[in-house]
Amino acid sequence: MNEILQYTLQGLAAGSFYALAALGLAIIFGVLGVVNFAHGACYMLGAVVAAVLQDLLGLNFWLALLVVPVVMFVFGVVIERLLVSRLIALDPLYNFLLTFGLTLLLVDLVKRQYGVSGLPYTRPDLLTGQITLGALRLPTYQVFVLAFSLLVCAAVWLLMTRTRIGMIVRASTEKSELTRALGVDVNRWVTPVFGFGIALAGLAGVLAAPFRAITADMGSSFIIILFAVVVIGGLGSIVGAVVAGFIVGLVEAFGQAYAPALSQIAIFVLMALVILVRPAGLFGREENA
Amino acid sequence: MLEVRGLDAFYGDAQALHGVDVTVAPGEVVTLVGRNGAGKTTLLRSVMGLHSDVRGTVTLDGEDITGLHPHQRARRGLGWVQDDRGIYASLSVEENLTLPPVTDPGSAWSLSQVYDAFPVLADRRRAPGTTLSGGEQQMLAVARVLRTGARMLLLDEPSEGLAPVIVQRIRDILLEVKARGTTVLLVEQNVKFAATVADRHYVLAEGSVAADLDNAEFTARQSELLEYLGI
Numbered sequence: 001m002n003e004i005l006q007y008t009l010q011g012l013a014a015g016s017f018y019a020l021a022a023l024g025l026a027i028i029f030g031v032l033g034v035v036n037f038a039h040g041a042c043y044m045l046g047a048v049v050a051a052v053l054q055d056l057l058g059l060n061f062w063l064a065l066l067v068v069p070v071v072m073f074v075f076g077v078v079i080e081r082l083l084v085s086r087l088i089a090l091d092p093l094y095n096f097l098l099t100f101g102l103t104l105l106l107v108d109l110v111k112r113q114y115g116v117s118g119l120p121y122t123r124p125d126l127l128t129g130q131i132t133l134g135a136l137r138l139p140t141y142q143v144f145v146l147a148f149s150l151l152v153c154a155a156v157w158l159l160m161t162r163t164r165i166g167m168i169v170r171a172s173t174e175k176s177e178l179t180r181a182l183g184v185d186v187n188r189w190v191t192p193v194f195g196f197g198i199a200l201a202g203l204a205g206v207l208a209a210p211f212r213a214i215t216a217d218m219g220s221s222f223i224i225i226l227f228a229v230v231v232i233g234g235l236g237s238i239v240g241a242v243v244a245g246f247i248v249g250l251v252e253a254f255g256q257a258y259a260p261a262l263s264q265i266a267i268f269v270l271m272a273l274v275i276l277v278r279p280a281g282l283f284g285r286e287e288n289a
Numbered sequence: 290m291l292e293v294r295g296l297d298a299f300y301g302d303a304q305a306l307h308g309v310d311v312t313v314a315p316g317e318v319v320t321l322v323g324r325n326g327a328g329k330t331t332l333l334r335s336v337m338g339l340h341s342d343v344r345g346t347v348t349l350d351g352e353d354i355t356g357l358h359p360h361q362r363a364r365r366g367l368g369w370v371q372d373d374r375g376i377y378a379s380l381s382v383e384e385n386l387t388l389p390p391v392t393d394p395g396s397a398w399s400l401s402q403v404y405d406a407f408p409v410l411a412d413r414r415r416a417p418g419t420t421l422s423g424g425e426q427q428m429l430a431v432a433r434v435l436r437t438g439a440r441m442l443l444l445d446e447p448s449e450g451l452a453p454v455i456v457q458r459i460r461d462i463l464l465e466v467k468a469r470g471t472t473v474l475l476v477e478q479n480v481k482f483a484a485t486v487a488d489r490h491y492v493l494a495e496g497s498v499a500a501d502l503d504n505a506e507f508t509a510r511q512s513e514l515l516e517y518l519g520i
Contacts, residue, residue: 171377177339181371184388
């Protein structure tokens with residue numbers, strides 16, 4: 001029982017990273033129609049920027065949670081203005097290729113500058129211990145990651161459901177052409193939305209920095225799982241991205257605990273099953289012409 | 290009010306419209322009738338700027354809007370109602386109504402006016418838009434553009450797939466819209482419905498205007514047209 005609870009927490013904590021990053025991926029896809037292959041690299045950059053700022057300026061983890069997403073937002077805005085916007089009128093495949101190329105570029109630039117062995121990161125003391133609940137001992141860090149990402153997801157949900165910007169994002173995610181025909185200047189929101197999505201990936205990276213190896217390649221396997229997450233949740237579905245993120249985290253944690261050899265395969269088996277039963281994903285809507 | 294001159298429209302190598310000329314005067318209700326594939330919807334989409342592979346000009350109140358984006362055309366007073374009603378599932382009924390920005394505060398319907406005219410929308414204001422019935426969705430789609438203060442409505446088959454009693458309700462709404470001086474260009478397969486709301490009719494055939502009839506001629510030739518349209 002105790003063991004199961006511990007794996008559940010571990011899974012939800014791992015799922016937190018997927019949920020945050022997938023949220024960004026879903027919002028970008030919804031509004032721009034672009035599948036951002038560079039999302040894993042942006043997650044990696046979030047962790048690297050946190051480590052570099054700690055090294056250079058002594059920026060601690062708590063401040064990094066605020067500063068790095070802002071840095072990544074600006075990075076996203078520059079990438080969108082400089083590159084993505086130039087291809088937006090073409091087949092979405094072009095931007096997919098562009099962001100794939102960006103991934104290779106970013107990974108190699110980080111390797112060139114900081115090597116392959118990984119950057120050190122000083123953990124905040126507050127997060128190193130364990131929380132004892134009766135017989136239960138839970139790693140503080142996992143509890144924090146889960147609580148923090150739930151908070152961020154809730155904030156994004158409020159933004160999506162209670163504000164006009166959120167309404168426009170939902171509308172253009174569902175029916176992009178119609179939304180324009182109704183007089184909404186969707187293009188005005190494209191740049192900030194892209195930056196916001198990248199900021200969420202960066203935030204996931206900062207959260208990972210204290211307890212995962214910060215290497216140039218940390219985003220490479222992450223993006224593959226992230227794609228499974230958005231397929232399971234339904235591409236473009238904001239709720240689906242979050243729920244599927246946590247589901248995949250749980251599958252991964254229990255897989256590693258009980259069938260380590262199968263744990264990665266299990267995620268893709270789940271993905272295949274979802275596609276078979278609901279091709280549009282758990283929370284996706286069938287495309288209507 | 291609206292002037293379409295020499296409009297050619299293309300889908301890749303295929304040409305869907307050949308030099309179409311259409312004029313709609315202010316306050317007029319004009320229908321586009323024709324068989325499936327005659328180019329009615331393509332013409333309407335081209336007026337809205339949703340079909341961009343075109344040659345020719347579209348003028349609204351003397352301004353050439355041919356090169357404008359759809360949202361810019363909407364802000365100049367075009368109200369778009371597409372054939373599948375275009376109701377958002379992820380938006381509530383009220384959000385569906387308030388999504389499009391008000392373009393002309395003077396003639397825009399307020400939310401309370403909309404709710405007075407369509408009480409069912411008020412009752413269901415918090416429900417997801419697509420939980421409404423087909424007829425209610427059509428009312429929502431029309432109410433949505435009336436709330437912006439659109440001066441000209443572009444409607445694609447407003448009567449399609451609706452029960453006769455609902456079609457009558459839609460007709461009443463259109464007549465009220467017309468009485469308020471709003472201009473309407475609609476695509477319509479239902480010849481009887483068209484004859485009860487419109488002042489003038491363009492018959493399209495194979496991407497060209499085959500006839501331009503006022504409502505009296507149209508009504509007189511109804512049986513001939515029905516046969517021609519194959520309905």
